[in-house]
Amino acid sequence: MGIADKAKNAAEDLVGKAKEVVGDATDNDSLKAEGKADQTKSDVKSAGENVKDAFKK
Incomplete structure (x- = not known):
C-alpha cells in the first residue's frame, strides 16, 4: 500500500467524522451512523x- x-483512508476517516458531527447536530441518526461506518x-x-x-520488513 x-x-x-x-x-485516501485518512480522507475517508475525516469525511466520516464530519458526517457523524453533522448527523449529531441535525439529529439525523442515519447520517451519524453512516459517518461511523465510514470511520470503521x-x-x-x-x-x-x-x-x-x-510483512514487507
Whole structure:
C-alpha cells in the first residue's frame, strides 16, 4: 500500500467524522451512523495496510 492509499483512508476517516458531527447536530441518526461506518471502514483498511507493511520488513 502506498502513500496514496493511506491518504485516501485518512480522507475517508475525516469525511466520516464530519458526517457523524453533522448527523449529531441535525439529529439525523442515519447520517451519524453512516459517518461511523465510514470511520470503521477506514480503520479496517488502515489495519490491513499495517499488516502488509509489517510483512514487507
